[in-house]
Amino acid sequence: MSGDRGFRGGRGGRGGRGQIIRPVLEGTRIAIDKQLAEFRANVDCDEIVFPADLSNHDRAIVHTECKKLGLKSKSHGKGEERRVHVTKPDKFIAVDADDSRTLNLSEKGARQLNEYFSKFPPSSNELEMASRGTLDVAWEDENTKSRAENNNNNATTTTARKPYTDAFLTTFGNNVDYKRLHEELEHKRTHVHELAQISMKRQTLPVFKYKDEIIERVNANQVVLLAGSTGCGKTTQVPQFLLDDCWANGKPAKIICTQPRRISAMTVSDRIASERGENIGEGTVGYQIRLESKISKACSLLLVTTGVLLRRLTSEGADAYLSSLTHIIIDELHERDRFADFLMIVLKDVLPKYPNLKLILMSATMREDLFSNYFDDCPVIKVPGFIHPVREYHLEDVLAFTNWGGNNAGLANPQPSKHRKVDASSSFSSQQQQQQQQQQEPSTSEASEMMRAAIENAFVAPSDETFDWLLQCAAQSKDEDLVNVQHSATGATALMAAAGRNRTMEVSQLLQLGANVNLKSQNGMLASDWAERFEHEDLASQLRELESTPGNNDVAMMEEDGAARDGSFDGPVVLDEAALMRLSKYQLESDPDEVDVDLVCSLVKHVHEKNRAKPDGAILVFLPGWDEISKIKDALSDQAGLTDVQIMPLHSMVSPQDQRKVFQKPPRGVRKVVLSTNIAETAVTIDDVVYVIDSGKLKEKGYDAYTAVSTLHQTWISKASATQRKGRAGRVRPGEVYRLFSKSRFEAFAEFQLPEMQRSPLEEICLQVKMMQETLRGMIHSNGAPSPTCASFLKRAVEAPLPQAVDSAVTLLIDIGAFTSAEEDERITRLGRHLADLPLHPRVGKMLLYASLLGVLDPILTIACAGAYRPPFIIGTDSGRQNANRAKKGFSDALGGGSDHLAIVQAFKEWEVACRNGRQAENQFLWNNSLSGSTLHMIKGMRMQLITALTQRGFIQNLQSASYNTNATSLVRSVLAVGMYPLVGRMLPQCRAPTLGTLKGERVRIHPGSVNARFEFSQDELENTSSSTTTLACFEEITRNESNMYVRDSTLISGTSLVLIANTVKVEADPPVVDPLTGESFPKPGVPSALLNVDDWISFRVPLTQIAQLCTLRLRLFKAFASRVERTKKPLAANLQQCLHTTSIVLADSDHNLLGARNQYIQRGGGGRGGGRGFYSGGRGGNNQNFVPPPPSSSQFNGSGDGRGGGRGRGRGRGRGRY
Structure with a gap:
């Protein structure tokens, strides 16, 4: 299909992949994206047909976007009647049904x-x-049978979660003089120098001016919505306002404040504690996250992740717990975490029973009316942020700053919104006329003669060498238009030679050099005619598309014309003509799905050199993921002139120690450049940032409810996120934001990111729904039904998930035995209650229960925790990825091969051995095997949490008793x-x-x-x-x-x-x-x-x-x-x-x-296995694949393993131990 082919752009410098670059207008891309998104969301529409006036490249973009969305697309028809038909996926048919x-x-x-x-x-x-x-x-x-029949009647007393008994719940009392506590704190704030300084700084925050209004509104209403701009201080100050007010009036306070991320809960609690002159976890402020908590007996303000609060509400004693609280604050609501949205449904139902419980919703940017209406038009307090002026630059400006395309491509120093303005549509037609009249006069220079000889050679003796020479000749001079030189005798051009020989790569590169597709040879043939003459129809068709495209002489189509053609804009857009030409040329030659590494590096260098006199301002670069961070970090490290720059990545793959360095001031005279994902958008604040470079991209993991497939895409951010990122540049002094997307693209952004509940699997949520209905029985709204369904419950969310996603989740839970069938009112079973008690996906929870039954809990715990958190292997640059893959295969081969999961088991086991040999041995092991120490420590902590949960539920006595078959990899x-x-x-x-x-x-x-x-x-x-x-x-x-x-x-x-x-x-x-x-x-x-x-x-x-x-x-x-x-x-x-x-x-x-049967393909790792205890034997080597588990009469088994293998230290390995 012709639409599936195209010209390749450049030499892989920007995207790094050498992918096909489609010369398609940005306005057309935006219109295609919008139409496909609307079609996918319309449950009543099964097919759309795009008009026949799309070019081959336009149709190729439709096919590409359909693949991303899981839609089916196919072109039908010929010539001018060729159209793209898009349909939704059919039900899959098993490929082995008759096999x-x-x-x-x-x-x-x-x-x-x-x-x-x-x-x-x-x-x-x-x-x-x-x-x-x-x-x-x-x-x-x-x-x-009898147990199953009575399951629903006695479950709440026999299998409910144990109530929490931490200090925060048990220290509530009325025998404390809270007024005295308040007076002592105020005395410290005025007489202790450090606290006095902090108090003065607190009072400069914008939110401090609204302190009285916030307290007054909260006291007068059960629900209050606070919309505070970035930097206003709401996260650290509002909890303190409420705590201080309670104490000043002699009342106790028990305040829960939720955060969407672990790092936020820890850093915010630490900041609040320091502002109150305390050490975290030793006074009135604490935090609790998964696997870690710091809570004192005097704790009155607890920062938690949303999941921690939900788990408390699905535990025994949830009613008493809610009765003990005075305030619940849900912060960062704009992130639309699925647990936060779920929590709002629950709180809306239970608040009427707890009239003394106050709910405060806080966010930086959100649709205030949406949440206010959800909570019966609750009052809204808007707090502006204290942000210095931030100057915006978009892609059209960035291209000029970095001199993209050379001096002839545009201006040297553009100022936003101060250019000479022209009507894009009028300049469009004049350029078209100029292009049609253009015909090159033969040049007599030596370079031109060399070019003519190269053209003749390419026609007569085509080969890689002759076309390489042709391209070198075409690109050797910036002063002469050599790419359009015509052969003296025939009038042929380099483009005609490449087209006639179907050299698509060379055609693409010649077009980038400015080859004119409308030039004719002496026999009246265009480059497209030469391609057709030699029966290269696909290439001929693509060249004809460019012939009919205005501005193709510069390989630059007018973006605004595309916008007018596809209806994206109401009227003509006016831009500086040179900037417009440069922008269009760039967009046609670059891949919008990739971050331009070269452009980012050039921009960092430009910003640094322009502001050398002010090196104290950090540059924050927002990137979609670790791949881009690694590539740009390596590229910047190789850049000349950046020796006085400190490059620091901020990503969850980075160790906590290195993450903390991001917040420290660099040495004098050195500029800090932070390469970060969206974690720096709201979760953390880097105080010295003055310049922000925004790629406009986000790597988002989602869930396609239509096909039950997870998705991982690089997508454009929302306008709200772009505003957040911009705000990061104005916290210290007037700043600048450089957006690597055009103004037109920004206008096409969604206002807000899609809620996580609409882009995630819902199995865990559905289990929690049923648990909540039992622990808060009688308080959860049920529309009169004795046991409301998950669909009816989740339908009441602020923005409900797709019905297909709920149906898919319920079906899976029925299949694994966690729910009874729909005919039996979709009740939670005893197995479902066990699974709900484990902080894992229900499928993984069932796997743990089977593992305890079959005696392989130890390795399965490691696999389950790595799946719930992340695998420990570090995948950075290409070389790092290869090293990680080699190490991973070695670990897998040690346990029989063919398993990524068993590789994690072996890596974890050998890491534990290394840890016992000291910190230096651990670090060396991590380095040699491309492993993340922080991830492995997290997995270890999660394992302990799950062991405790399984023990409390009575499934195991201890880990050893449930791991007697640990070495039985089968x-x-x-x-x-x-x-x-x-x-x-x-x-x-x-x-x-x-x-x-x-x-x-x-x-x-x-x-x-x-x-x-x-x-x-x-x-x-x-x-x-x-x-x-x-x-x-x-x-x-x-x-x-x-x-x-x-x-x-x-x-x-x-x-x-x-x-x-x-x-x-x-x-x-x-x-x-x-x-x-x-x-x-x-x-x-x-x-x-x-x-x-x-x-x-x-x-x-x-x-x-x-x-x-x-x-x-x-x-x-x-x-x-x-x-x-x-x-x-x-x-x-x-x-x-x-x-x-x-x-x-x-x-x-x-x-x-x-x-x-696969021995000749799967090579076992070598090295004699040393003596040791069962699974924990040291060394890498042969493994006993024929291990026979213990008979039922014995809980222990003395066995020996024997294996041979090459690799590290050939030889036999024996292990003997007790299982």
Whole structure:
């Protein structure tokens, strides 16, 4: 399709990827984005058709944007009638629905099954239940049936969360003289020099002028909305106003203030404490975040993350807790965190029961009327910020400052809004006439003669060398228009030569040099005619698009003409003509989806050199992600003339110690340049920033409710965010903001960012809804229903999530057993209550419970925490990424290979060993293996939190008792499949890059950073016969970026694992063999077999003797799980306990077959494994993949492992220990 091809821009300098650059007007891009967004949001519209007047490049942009949004697009028609049709995605069709593979159980596995069922034969009732193929029948077991039936009646007393008993809740009392406390504080504020200085500074904050009004409004109303501009001081001062007012009137105060981020809760509480002359956590101010808290017995003001407050409200004693509070402050509401939006629904319902509880909503920029109306027209207080004047520069100005395109491209020193103005539409037509009349007179200079010779050579002897020489000749002089020199005899140009030979790269580069597409050779042919003459239709078509485009002589189309054509603007826009030409040329030659690294570096250098006399002003650069931060940091480090600049990244990947350096003053005479994501927008404040460079980009993780796929895109920010970023430049003195987007693009920005509740999966939220309905029974609005549905509850949000997202979340929760079916009023089950108590996605929580059942909790804890937080591997620059990938593969190979998740397990284990050898050994280990120490410490802390939660719920006695099978990687892989199901797929041999065909029918790529990115198929799989085995993998999520759907982390699993954990497994007859000549059918040769069809996706051929055994084994496995969930402290029945043992052996055998078949591809890590205790043995080396778990009669097992491997220190490794 011609629309899928185009010219490549430059040599990858800006985007760094050498991607296709489409010469499309910005106004057209904006109009396309707007129309696609409206179509996607319209549930009643299934198709839109774009008009036929779109160019090939315009259509290519439509196709590209559709990929980002998960829409389907296809061009239909020919010539002038070619149109792009866009539709919404259909339901996926499983790619393996009619496929069957062999499930190879070895003789050892078959023998174990026979032994187990000879001892515990299935009853007729079990066989009947197993034949249904579903797992929910396990709840019907007579040992758990009565518990399941009474689940809803006694759950709140037996499984509710334990009440919190921290100091903040228990120190509330009336025997304190609060007036005296207030007088002592005021005395310190006037007589202690440091506090006096702080008090004077506090009084200069804009919010201080509104102190009396704020207190008066809060005392008179239950809900107050405070909209304070950036820098007004609301976050640190309003909580103190309320606390001081209570004390001054002799009243106690218990104030909760929520923050969207951990770092905000810590830094704000520390700031408030210092302003009150206290140490954080030792006086009246404290904080509580996940895994960490600082609270004293005297605490009256507690800073928490929103999630901490929600967890308190879903715990036993929520009513008493709310009764003890005087104020709840929700800060940074404009960020629209999904938990904050959820919290507002809850508080709106419960506030009438607590008339003494005050709610204060605070934000920097938001739609005041939206939230005021939500809380029954509550009063609004608007506080302006104290911001020095900030001068705005947009992309059109930045291009001039940095002299983009050379001196002939524009002015040397533009001043915004002071240029000579011209009507863009009139200059547009005059340029078009000039272009049509242009014809070059032959030049007689030596350079021109050389150019003519290069043109002739390119026609006569085309090769890479001749066209390289042609480009060099065209670009060698800035004084002469060599690119448009015509051959003396034929009138041919360099562009004609490149077009005739279909050299699209050279065509693109010649156009950037100013090649004129309207010049004609002596036979009257244009460059497009030369392309057509040699049957290069795609290239000819694209050149014709440029012929009909005004201003193409400079490869610059008028942006405003595009705006007029697509209706984006009401009238003609006037701009400085030179600036307009430069802007249009830049936009046509750059990729709007990428941050221009070269431009950012040039701008940093320009700002620094222009203000060398004032080096104390820091430069803050807003970038979308770590990739851009790393690239620009490296590029700036290589820049000449920037030796007196200190470059500092601010990102969650940076260690806390390095993050703190960002807030420190640089040495005298050195300018600080901070490269940050949007974390510096509102969460933290860098006091010395004077200059802001705003890329206008945000890397946003979202969720497509229509396809249940996660998304990761670089998107444009909102106008509110742009205003926030601008405000960061005016806190110290008059500042400047340089926006790397045009004024037109800014006007097209959304007013506000989409609420997180509308772009996130809702499973955790839905679980909390049901828990909240129990802990706050009678207070949650239900519209008269005894048990309101999640959909009806969330529909009452300030801006409700999409119904598809809620339906998808509820369906998943029903599938995993956390909710009863919709016919049973969507009630939360006992399993659901257990899962709600774990601060993890419900699927991951179920995985932990299975891990404790099968004795592999230790490694699964590490995987779960890394998934909930982030993987520990640092991916920085290209070289750093390669080092991280090598280390990751080494860790994975040490545990059998083929698993990103097991790589994390091994990395964590070896890090713990390194930590025991001292700080220096730890740092060296982190450096060698591209690991983040702060991330690993966070994972360690999260593990402890989860161990405590599982212990309190009665699932485990301690970690060791639930980790006796830790080294059985086969069980770890199977438990991973349980937690990730139905996110499983089959490796597809027919695809070039490693690709999975999923259970739902998608085809998704393996991410390049995965250890499975270089997966190679065995010969058996490549032959792809019905007797072939197949390689399966499980994964956490599917992510869609700008061009592909992919999975980042995956783990290879066996077919047996899939059969045992799938939702449904149906027994089907094995179709007979049909003679192609006679049509006669007869049974397949060999052992009689049948098919086990997994979720109508893939079928496994299994001997008839093993069919009933496998079906009954999977039923009993889930019965064991159901029994443990229902009665956490009672031992399992003997047949179920032995089932776990048998399952472990069968899975270990299958895992050995899976990895053994791939031995020639998966190289095990070497190095003799030293002695040690089980899983914690030191060293990297061979691993016992045939580990047999302990029999049910023993809680410990003495075993030895034996493995061989190359790599670091060849040799045999032995490990011996107790499990």
